Amino acid sequence: MRWIWIDKFEEFKSKESAVSLKNVTLAEEHIHDHFPGFPMMPECLIIEAMAQTAGILVGEAKNFKEKVVLAKISKAVFFDFVRPGDQIRFHTKMESIAPEAASTTGKVTRGDKTIAEIDLMFSHIDQNLGGKQFPKENFVFTDMFMSLLQGFINKPAAETK
Amino acid sequence: MAMDRDQVFEKVQEVLVDALGVDEEEVSEKATLMGDLGAESIDFLDIVFRLEKAFAIKIPREELFPAEALMGNPDYVNNGKLTASGMAMLKEKMPHTDLSNFEKDPDINKIGDLFTVASIVNYVQSKV
Numbered sequence: 018m019r020w021i022w023i024d025k026f027e028e029f030k031s032k033e034s035a036v037s038l039k040n041v042t043l044a045e046e047h048i049h050d051h052f053p054g055f056p057m058m059p060e061c062l063i064i065e066a067m068a069q070t071a072g073i074l075v076g077e078a079k080n081f082k083e084k085v086v087l088a089k090i091s092k093a094v095f096f097d098f099v100r101p102g103d104q105i106r107f108h109t110k111m112e113s114i115a116p117e118a119a120s121t122t123g124k125v126t127r128g129d130k131t132i133a134e135i136d137l138m139f140s141h142i143d144q145n146l147g148g149k150q151f152p153k154e155n156f157v158f159t160d161m162f163m164s165l166l167q168g169f170i171n172k173p174a175a176e177t178k
Numbered sequence: 179m180a181m182d183r184d185q186v187f188e189k190v191q192e193v194l195v196d197a198l199g200v201d202e203e204e205v206s207e208k209a210t211l212m213g214d215l216g217a218e219s220i221d222f223l224d225i226v227f228r229l230e231k232a233f234a235i236k237i238p239r240e241e242l243f244p245a246e247a248l249m250g251n252p253d254y255v256n257n258g259k260l261t262a263s264g265m266a267m268l269k270e271k272m273p274h275t276d277l278s279n280f281e282k283d284p285d286i287n288k289i290g291d292l293f294t295v296a297s298i299v300n301y302v303q304s305k306v
Contacts, residue, residue: 088220091197113227118220120227138224 021161022066023107029169032078034110037070037165043101058099060133063125064090067135071109071121073162075139078114081158084151088118089138097132099125105132112136117144181306186233187299193228194295197221205295212290222293229298235305242301243293244271249286260284274300 028036041058043049048056068087076085099105109123118140125133142151181189191205198215211217217225222243230237248254248271254264265284269277275297280288 089224091224113230115223115227118223118227120224138220140220 019161021069021165022062023069023165026070026073026165026169027106029074029077029166032074032111032114034108035070035074036109037066037107039066039105039107041099041101041103041105045101048101056101058103058105060093060095063095063099063105063133064093064135064137067107067109067123067125067133068137068139069162070107071111071123071137072139072157073166074109074111075114075119075121076158077166078111078119079141081155081163083141084143084155084157085119085139086142086157087137088140090135091120091138092134092136094135095133097127097130099127099132103127117141181303183299183303186303186306187295189232190229190295190299190302193225193232194298197224197228207294207296207299209295210291211293211295211298215295217293225298229302233302233306235302237305241271242298244268249289255286258286260286260289272297274304 022039023037024039026035026037028034041048043056045058047062048058051057051059072085072087076083104127106126107123108126109121112120112122114120118138120138121136123135123137124131125135187207191202194200194205194211194215195202198211198217198221200215204215209215211221211225226237226242229235229242248260248264248267251264254261254267260268265277265281272292275292275294277292280292
């Protein structure tokens, strides 16, 4: 299993907004235990999927040079369950971005129905935590995530020769 | 149009309720952000972002919460206390905050208590 909770991007407006999509399936093993007889996507993973969508939007804004980590769940409200067979979309908007951090708002939808509202804050960790040293390579934006953006953006500057 | 202090306070209150998940009654003028309202470092940035939006102002980095920058400098901090020059710098950077109590015992662990709701209201009022 890979730690990736969105299947693809549908829209990507640099520094503004993005929409990603996930198909939820019974092939995801954890769903069988959550819960036996009533499989549903755990809400914490719905937040993680939104964090991946919004985190990539935040990372791209600085050309993937910053290490972007989820720092705060400002809001997470759920209105319905997400069940196997559902196709859900993660709509996210950049609210603010500064050298040290960024904030986003977001909505999870299934068709026209709003499933959740999730607002997040991300930290650019190299700019925070009192000058603490982190590994040089960007361990946040690995190839696994970058492949999601194929067709939406050019390769990040850091990778082009 | 200039806003009066009550109007600024009401909006600041709203910002803090949203940013920190606290009840409106908890956000009194005297409440300290860290001690009373449970703010952590990332919350300070969240508050800055929200204030910028709510009041359509620009808050330069560290202008509202400058104390963190002082903490790492040995000229300003000695043995867990703010030095005289550190205190002078803090006064210069935080004109909108009442430092008289802190001056009696400038323990850096108490620096979090300096950020009160009133100090935010004062700061914002100087900007709008």
